[in-house]
Amino acid sequence: MSATLLSFYRSLLAGDSPALATEPFLERAPLELRDWFVQLLPAPLQWLVHSLISIAAILAIFGFFFAFLTIAERKLLGRLQNRLGPNRAGLPWAKNLKLFGLTQPFADAVKALTKEDIVPANADKLLHFLAPVVVCGFSLTTFAVLPFGREIIPVDLDAAVLYFFAAGSATELAIFMAGWSSRNKYSLLAAMRALAQLISYELPLLLSTVPVVLLAGTLSTREIVLAQGGWTFGVIPHWNILTPWGAAGFMIFLVSALAETNRSPFDLPEAESELIAGHLTEYSGFKYALFFMAEYFGMTALCGLGVTLFLGGWQAPCAFLEFIPSYAWFGAKLCLLILGLIWIRGTLLRLRIDQLTRLSWKFLVPLALINLANAAFWSLTADLPLPGRIVRWLVALALVAIPFVTLGRRLSAGLAPRTYRYAP
């Protein structure tokens, strides 16, 4: 678009990063492949194709990731609930081959595409159409700043963390558009509830990422990951989650991310077993599928940000495991985190709306603020001799743990233990 951007792409094309040539083959294979393809094209098209390839790669990889995430979730939830989950979908030309039902997502996609798309007669047609487009488009743009590997980052922005949240904030707008344009009281009310939830949890989500930015001294995701490099004794990584403020921040981040993406136990905007479908009541067919897709994209992107900020991004956990390419580590951590979320979904019960907002405003926000002060303490006492470091670790741990316990005790006072009365 602008000249600076153009020159940026040109510089990318010229020699990529100078460090690339010294990387092991597997590390640079995806980039070499891209450069080889770009070189085949005429020069004026190169910068355009260069970025189009990144976009296509994100769409393809995370599209398939979404497809197989749905089947993994259904299978795993089935296991957690002592049933089998989908295992029938096979291939149409090989009737005897079941493949554990792994082709289920494609059957689901065909079903969603061929379903009738019903638009209410009085609906605001344009907004009703725009809402799923906006939510899906913006949730995809958040992937642009995640560093998937040592050299693989689609757009290396200076204010990447800010970009991530700016792109994600359009979801709220889309939910409002969906609820309002349906011309349905239940949709509108549910959209308001969903917005209340999103607004409440945006605050702890943002506050929990601030300590990481504070300690790394940058908003760039690439540099945040680089700041977490290195190992103590070659086996203990310097990831943020292994510090007291990082562990607390990660827990707050995870809970808020669950709420931001409408995941169980915070899935009350479209509580399947209680409400009809919340703000999605009047959506059917592929538009509903787009909302569903956007939810999973959002979840994947937030987990990717969690991996980047707290779990060391693409860094290997031990020094001797560095021969495995960096993007494999990122993918493994991402999958682990998402499996954890599925496990949580299968375990915890849904909250009530007042419990939900109370948890955010009375518990997570104060804890996140205290954690911010804790991170400031950590950065002020950065260079100490060894005994001082141990004291600093203990003090920081106390700064997190004591408010957590006292606040938790105070808020849950009089609520437990629950007494169950059974009919005689």
Add this chain to the structure above:
Amino acid sequence: MTAALLFLGALMLGSAILAFTRRNLIHSALLLILTWSSVAGFYLWAGAEFIAFAQLLIYVGAVSMIVLFAVLLTRRSLEDPLAAPAPRSRRVGAVLAGGAVAGVLVATVLGTPSAPAAASAPMLTVKQIGLQLMSAHAASLLVVGVILTVALIGATVIAATDRTPGKEDQP
């Protein structure tokens, strides 16, 4: 370069004008949000990515919600447009207020000495912006923070009602 600027300008002005002419307040609000987004696009065009993302985060993410909630909570019906023509006093007031704001803006724009165009746009990193804010502009930053806190507390005080729990509120 210029084409992008023209496109952004057209989007900005077009959505702003459309927002004025819509009878439906929700449409107006959504068009206003489009205007804010195109302002963010303009910042991006000008190379100020930090401001652009902050604009998106604050206006499209937060202020838009305030506007939409305000519209939904204050209007009795979403479809009742302001049917009656505004009384004369209101029209005079509107012209006076608008004229005053326009006058101040024009006077400021005309009064500011135009700086000679820099040879190249300054490329500030977020870190430099942060250091500037915390050192040279720390006082104004603090004042803004205090004002926002006061607004927040005021909103809570207004919103909080001293409702005595009735019989049905008992668990």
